[in-house]
Amino acid sequence: MVLGVGWERTLVLVKPDGVQRGLIGEVVVRLERRGLRLAGIKLMRIDGALAERQYAEHVGKPFYAELVGLMTAAPVVAMVWEGPSAVALVRSTMGATDPVAAAPGTIRGDLGLALPANVVHGSDSAERGEVEVGLFFRAEELVDWRGALDGWTGAGGVPPRS
Numbered sequence: 001m002v003l004g005v006g007w008e009r010t011l012v013l014v015k016p017d018g019v020q021r022g023l024i025g026e027v028v029v030r031l032e033r034r035g036l037r038l039a040g041i042k043l044m045r046i047d048g049a050l051a052e053r054q055y056a057e058h059v060g061k062p063f064y065a066e067l068v069g070l071m072t073a074a075p076v077v078a079m080v081w082e083g084p085s086a087v088a089l090v091r092s093t094m095g096a097t098d099p100v101a102a103a104p105g106t107i108r109g110d111l112g113l114a115l116p117a118n119v120v121h122g123s124d125s126a127e128r129g130e131v132e133v134g135l136f137f138r139a140e141e142l143v144d145w146r147g148a149l150d151g152w153t154g155a156g157g158v159p160p161r162s
């Protein structure tokens with residue numbers, strides 16, 4: 001897959017609390033409207049081994065068991081979103097980790113109540129995005145396509161004259 005200059009890929013999860021609360025569409029529509037491009041999506045369960053790899057940086061922290069308990073309690077929707085500065089765009093759309101601190105207008109600030117439940121995950125760097133995409137998706141599960149509106153979002157150079 002060849003990404004444009006400055007393009008990044010990020011793993012987004014609608015977490016089990018978001019799936020159970022019927023918020024899958026709510027998350028997807030907010031990312032679509034930013035102009036990001038969806039490259040892969042699936043409903044799946046996370047087992048203990050995958051949870052440990054996904055959250056390796058948090059092993060040993062006081063909330064780790066609670067976090068893994070949440071992430072394995074019900075299905076998640078795993079997605080790959082790509083675009084220029086995709087990581088930062090997703091992080092700002094999600095809002096701060098703790099719903100109490102997340103600004104209104106963000107997913108967590110509008111829809112979250114209390115940790116560890118905060119509706120959504122997004123990779124925290126482009127490097128981590130590549131790792132996490134590889135944890136959740138095989139290459140053949142990702143689709144390489146062009147958005148018809150990319151010229152109008154700034155994602156694809158100058159738009160055609162109309």
Ligand code: IDP
Pocket residue numbers: 058063066067096097115116117118120121122124
């Ligand atoms: P992030 O999801 O915004 O990147 P991280 O610090 O990477 O936040 O934490 C991963 C996840 O662990 C959070 O999204 C949340 O579900 C959970 N978590 C983080 N800090 C706490 C806490 O203090 N108590 C309970 N759960 C937490």
Ligand code: MG
Pocket residue numbers: 124
């Ligand atoms: Mg994180």
